[in-house]
Amino acid sequence: MNLKLKNNDLERLSVDEFKSSEKNKIVLVLDNVRSLNNVGSVFRTSDAFLIEEIILCGVTGTPPNKEIEKTALGATSTVKWTYAKTTLEAIEKLKQKNYRIYSVEQAEKSITLNEFEWKNEPVALVFGNEVYGVEQDVINVCDGVIEIPQAGTKHSFNISVSVGIVLWEMLRGR
Numbered sequence: 001m002n003l004k005l006k007n008n009d010l011e012r013l014s015v016d017e018f019k020s021s022e023k024n025k026i027v028l029v030l031d032n033v034r035s036l037n038n039v040g041s042v043f044r045t046s047d048a049f050l051i052e053e054i055i056l057c058g059v060t061g062t063p064p065n066k067e068i069e070k071t072a073l074g075a076t077s078t079v080k081w082t083y084a085k086t087t088l089e090a091i092e093k094l095k096q097k098n099y100r101i102y103s104v105e106q107a108e109k110s111i112t113l114n115e116f117e118w119k120n121e122p123v124a125l126v127f128g129n130e131v132y133g134v135e136q137d138v139i140n141v142c143d144g145v146i147e148i149p150q151a152g153t154k155h156s157f158n159i160s161v162s163v164g165i166v167l168w169e170m171l172r173g174r
Helices: 015-020 036-048 066-072 087-096 136-141 159-171
Strands: 024-031 051-057 081-084 100-104 123-127 144-147
Touching (some): 036 051, 051 087, 087 100, 123 159
């Protein structure tokens, strides 16, 4: 029989251990994400994958916020985050720090996630609005576009699901 582990069996990092631990060189950029639940879920997933930072752009909600915290479950106090008035502003600052920038979107000349090779260099991933996705002017300044292959009738995943899929694929086996 497989017994479910209790929380104290999981040997998770403390908040201080998390903050001082080496992070994966990945920054998530949220381009006008409206759902506070999605924002909270991205924080929680970022904590699980030791993501370097989240940049919340435009109308994306920011902590402290009760609705974000419902799904973040405390990850707003562990994961570093900043706010940028526009996604283009955030990307410009990341490019000055030599980050490669990829939007996660369906676009011409995109590469599928399974073809994307991350070599542990600083990378920023832009995830877009729940209805409109990543804005075209943002896609235009990115170094590339990563597309998650899909086979069903729907044309997109929820943004927080997309973040989980992309991070899992990038970090599995590391």
